[in-house]
Amino acid sequence: MSARTGKLVYLTEPESVEIREYEVPSPKAGALVTEVERANVCGSELHIWRGHHPEVRNGALGHEVLCRVSELGEGVETDYAGEPIAGGDLIAPVYYITCQRCSSCLAGEFHLCQNAYEHWSKSPEEAPHFHGTFATHYYVHPNQYFYKVPEGLDPAIAAAANCALSQVMFGLDETGIEYGDTVVVQGAGGLGLNAIAVANERGAETIVVEGVDERIGRAREFGVDHVVDFREHETVDERAERVRELTDGIGADVGVEVAGIPDAFAEGISLLRDGGRYLEMGNVNPGHTTAFDPGALTRKSIDITSVVRYDPWYLHKALSFLAENAEDYPYDRLIDAEFALTDVEEALARSADRTVTRATLCPDQ
16 A cells, blocks of 8 residues: 555445545645544444445445544644644544534534535545545545544543444433433443443433343443343333332433334333433434334323434533543443454454444554
8 A cells, every 4th residue: 555545445235345445635625634543333334334224325434433633734723622733633523514504504403414424425436535434544524523632531432432422422411311310221332331421420320221241241330320131121011110110119210222223212111200301312224113102102291302413512522521531431441342444344243243342443453
């Protein structure tokens, strides 16, 4: 590979990828060219790889990333928090853009920008080629928020900020977690563990519903107060009863669905108290349905919040959260498998069959 070319992972069709090589472009005004330090395998990547995403069928893969600035475009002097930026700095970029002109942006709902994916997951044949983060390089466009990584924050930890943690913090803020709330989290994957940590720091009591030993162990390491093991409590009624036992007979104040299973949504309603709040965040693929009782939802007056993406400044909040709290939680062990870029198929397969909790690609391996 020459000094001015880089490699990337291209999804040609579901569960089929190729490694391709392209010339590394120079950045246009307002843009940056970066070198990828590490890119994590997020659950969304698995949806795309399997062909379940409603819009993406092929293109450059990857979005959760930590980058090192290699070239600054004209006019780029600071990150989006006003911190001076220079070549060699580590940054975390938001994986989508905010056009600031569409109806959602004009309404202040930047997380719903109608043009958010203008540059994401495109064919690598289209310049500037490096549209995804499963690559040696990544192109950060104008109107694409990015933030400098705080000094002293472990790069392996910082890489997860621009998707999982930012998403969780935004969702919990939208739902409104208060000190003393009881929060039941459905699923102890990457999103679930982050939800536990954030809820802990907000002064909530946490319950996780999970049935995989390794994930339960991780949830305990992240300080969850109670575990409802669905191998012991096999039915919805049994799990709901167990949650009531843990909450003085009334149910949880807040539910967080991050299992990504449609049936979990229907179950979540039964885990909450009357007047509870429910955050739906794990089911992101339209067309996968489940039966639920709308009358029960109404009678309990459950307030449902669903979120996709996050307002881009939440990435700065997430990096600050990690800088302040990373030593209190085993974030350094959240990534439990590292792969070379050329081993991306193994990384995806092992993430899909859950033999690893969180995989990362290191292009320089």
